[in-house]
Amino acid sequence: MPWDSVKLNDGTSIPSIAFGTWTLGNGQTPIDQIDQALSIGFNHLDTAQSYRNELEVGIALRESGLSRDDVFITTKYSGLNGLDIETSIHNSIANLGVKYVDLYLIHHPRLATPDIPTAWAKMEKLKEEGVVKSIGVSNFNVQQLQILLDHAKVKPVANQIFFHPYILETQAPIVEFGNHHGIISEAYSILTPLTHQPGGPVDAPLKSIAARLNAKPEQILLAWAKAKGVVAVTSSTKKDRLEGYLTAGDLELTTEDIAAIDAAGLVGARQRTTRQVVQRFAVASLVGAAVLGLCGYMGINVL
Numbered sequence: 001m002p003w004d005s006v007k008l009n010d011g012t013s014i015p016s017i018a019f020g021t022w023t024l025g026n027g028q029t030p031i032d033q034i035d036q037a038l039s040i041g042f043n044h045l046d047t048a049q050s051y052r053n054e055l056e057v058g059i060a061l062r063e064s065g066l067s068r069d070d071v072f073i074t075t076k077y078s079g080l081n082g083l084d085i086e087t088s089i090h091n092s093i094a095n096l097g098v099k100y101v102d103l104y105l106i107h108h109p110r111l112a113t114p115d116i117p118t119a120w121a122k123m124e125k126l127k128e129e130g131v132v133k134s135i136g137v138s139n140f141n142v143q144q145l146q147i148l149l150d151h152a153k154v155k156p157v158a159n160q161i162f163f164h165p166y167i168l169e170t171q172a173p174i175v176e177f178g179n180h181h182g183i184i185s186e187a188y189s190i191l192t193p194l195t196h197q198p199g200g201p202v203d204a205p206l207k208s209i210a211a212r213l214n215a216k217p218e219q220i221l222l223a224w225a226k227a228k229g230v231v232a233v234t235s236s237t238k239k240d241r242l243e244g245y246l247t248a249g250d251l252e253l254t255t256e257d258i259a260a261i262d263a264a265g266l267v268g269a270r271q272r273t274t275r276q277v278v279q280r281f282a283v284a285s286l287v288g289a290a291v292l293g294l295c296g297y298m299g300i301n302v303l
């Protein structure tokens with residue numbers, strides 16, 4: 001297996017690449033796509049209550065013929081239908097048709113109600129009961145992780161965060177904080193430079209590194225994430241892409257490759273900030289001109 005498992009701070013292990021079900025929808029299609037991922041070697045499924053396809057994950061798992069222990073299942077407390085953490089995990093277990101989930105995450109800090117310590121104590125209880133093997137969080141920043149650690153009896157094993165080269169500057173400190181405290185970072189939407197921000201500065205290093213290694217740009221991004229020490233949470237509807245994701249675990253990026261992607265990511269982030277400032281200035285100027293025009297029309301002298 002090119003992507004090794006990573007040891008977590010509670011003694012369990014997590015496969016370092018996951019197949020995510022966020023965008024798959026419901027019905028037979030996601031079942032087939034999850035089946036496809038399992039059949040080519042993915043052994044980590046990442047779902048959430050809000051993705052509304054835990055049922056499909058469970059069906060695909062049973063159809064795969066794999067034993068429960070062979071597949072690592074993550075689901076997330078998403079506050080679906082206003083239900084609490086305990087009720088929600090029991091619904092997830094029933095939907096998935098399993099006796100336990102490997103990892104249960106609080107999907108977002110805003111769901112940690114009435115506050116982070118109280119919500120986390122509920123997660124700790126579920127781990128104690130054995131209904132979940134490990135507990136963690138998602139989308140927590142450093143400050144929120146610190147609040148959690150200040151009150152936790154059991155440390156979170158993982159924090160799943162948005163992570164790609166254009167946001168490295170803001171997200172790297174979260175990864176570093178996690179490393180310092182034994183909390184693994186899981187990265188989602190790593191392929192954003194290809195899917196949502198194509199044409200940016202990261203394209204050039206991706207293209208040249210991919211050409212040199214006879215690989216695809218998406219494989220280079222996944223290899224970059226692996227080099228950053230995060231667990232990759234990705235997805236694809238296409239078999240050949242999924243196979244490529246798995247073999248990306250064997251790609252050896254040089255220090256220069258990683259530095260080139262980091263630097264291009266930073267340039268892209270700066271360009272985006274400048275664009276946003278210019279856009280805000282343009283909108284403010286237009287609003288100002290409109291207000292002045294209106295005042296003039298109404299005979300109000302504001303100058």
Ligand SMILES: NC(=O)c1ccc[n+]([C@@H]2O[C@H](COP(=O)([O-])OP(=O)(O)OC[C@H]3O[C@@H](n4cnc5c(N)ncnc54)[C@H](OP(=O)(O)O)[C@@H]3O)[C@@H](O)[C@H]2O)c1
Binds near residue numbers: 046192217
């Ligand atoms: N915790 C959270 O808040 C959170 C938030 C978002 C996501 N997630 C998790 O992370 C998983 C992955 O999220 P994501 O879908 O945003 O991840 P991603 O890995 O960045 O993107 C996957 C998508 O990239 C497309 N793709 C791959 N190579 C491409 C290329 N060369 N050009 C254009 N498109 C390409 C694939 O399309 P094809 O299907 O066409 O191959 C696929 O739809 C989710 O399913 C979910 O489990 C968690």
